[in-house]
Amino acid sequence: MAARVAAGPLNAATEFVAGAGGIGHVALTSKNPAKLRSYYATLLDARLTDLIDESIQGVKLRIRFLRVNERHHSVAVAATRPLGLDPIRTRVQHVNSQVAHLEDLTASRARLLQLGFGMALEVGQHTNDRELSYYAITPSGFEWEVGWNALTVDEDSWAPTLHHGISTWGHHPTIGLGGKVRQASSALRSLARREITVEPLSTSDVAADEAAIDKVHALAPRLECRQRKDP
Ligand SMILES: [Fe+2]
Numbered sequence: 744m745a746a747r748v749a750a751g752p753l754n755a756a757t758e759f760v761a762g763a764g765g766i767g768h769v770a771l772t773s774k775n776p777a778k779l780r781s782y783y784a785t786l787l788d789a790r791l792t793d794l795i796d797e798s799i800q801g802v803k804l805r806i807r808f809l810r811v812n813e814r815h816h817s818v819a820v821a822a823t824r825p826l827g828l829d830p831i832r833t834r835v836q837h838v839n840s841q842v843a844h845l846e847d848l849t850a851s852r853a854r855l856l857q858l859g860f861g862m863a864l865e866v867g868q869h870t871n872d873r874e875l876s877y878y879a880i881t882p883s884g885f886e887w888e889v890g891w892n893a894l895t896v897d898e899d900s901w902a903p904t905l906h907h908g909i910s911t912w913g914h915h916p917t918i919g920l921g922g923k924v925r926q927a928s929s930a931l932r933s934l935a936r937r938e939i940t941v942e943p944l945s946t947s948d949v950a951a952d953e954a955a956i957d958k959v960h961a962l963a964p965r966l967e968c969r970q971r972k973d974p
Contacts, residue, residue, distance in 0.1 A: 747858040753850045758843035764814035764895065767839040770806075770888075774938045776822035780807055781947035782940070783818055787811045792896060793871050793904045794959060799916075806909070807956070808871060813895040815872035837863075837878060837886035841893060848875065848891045855879045867913020869893075870906040878914075903959045 759766070773779045783789035789809040797804045803824045808816035821836060842848055848866075856862065861880040868875050876890035 747860065749854055749858060753847070753854060756842075756844035756846055758847065760841040760843050760893075764812050765817055767841055767890075768814065768817045768819060769838050770819040770821060770836045771834060772821050772836050773834075774822065775940060776805070776807060776820045778940050778945050779820050780809060781945040783809055783811075784947040785944050787817075789818060791903050791956070791959070792816050792901065793906060794956065795871060795906045795909050797907075797909050810896055813898075815874075815893055815896055835885045837888045839876070839888040839890055841874070841890045843891075845875070845891055848877070848889055851889055852877050852879075862917050864914040864916055867910045867915070869914075870908055870911050871904070876914075905960055 761767075771779065780789070780791075789811050792808040792810045792815055794808070795804075795806045797806065804821055805824050806819055806821045809818045809820065811817045842851070852862075852866065862877060863880050863886045864878040866875065866877045872893040874890040874893035876888050878886040878888045881887050
């Protein structure tokens with residue numbers, strides 16, 4: 744594939760939000776989300792910020808958002824329900840970079856389109872961290888989310904909440920029929936694939952973890968948001 748490189752830097756503010764919150768977040772898919780959460784809890788003292796239940800193309804997803812600092816989440820773990828599948832070509836579903844100015848988001852989106860990169864999800868706003876973002880498709884197959892204006896967590900007052908749907912508006916998928924077929928075949932192949940876990944670093948009580956999540960689901964106010972409609 745020919746390199747698609749811009750001639751020069753963007754004429755926008757071009758400032759990333761990092762510092763105490765780190766450089767952004769990563770979203771992973773897993774067939775064993777409780778164990779993966781246990782891994783991050785052991786390794787990084789990751790706490791549950793909130794949950795999102797979503798239905799995409801008829802597949803039910805539950806996403807756990809984990810924080811390790813003031814950033815709403817540094818790791819998101821997505822899993823299909825009730826059967827554990829992995830419909831993603833790469834295990835990293837997306838990587839997020841947060842920009843400081845809305846102009847950075849709009850200018851970078853325009854440049855990506857100008858250079859011919861695909862857009863997985865168009866501009867929209869998330870239900871939980873309120874971040875405005877779009878998702879571009881990288882040549883490696885994972886998505887790159889560029890976001891702006893995500894909220895931060897006050898550790899003393901935050902309580903996990905359940906959201907329905909990942910977006911309050913936008914984030915319309917642009918995946919075509921070919922992409923849907925590739926996702927379905929990847930999901931089926933994943934049934935036969937063993938997911939490697941790091942047992943010595945996955946020592947948090949998995950059963951207690953899942954019970955806590957069920958409690959969140961039972962007690963948390965159901966923040967009704969529009970379920971994303973596929974085209
Ligand atoms: Fe994200």
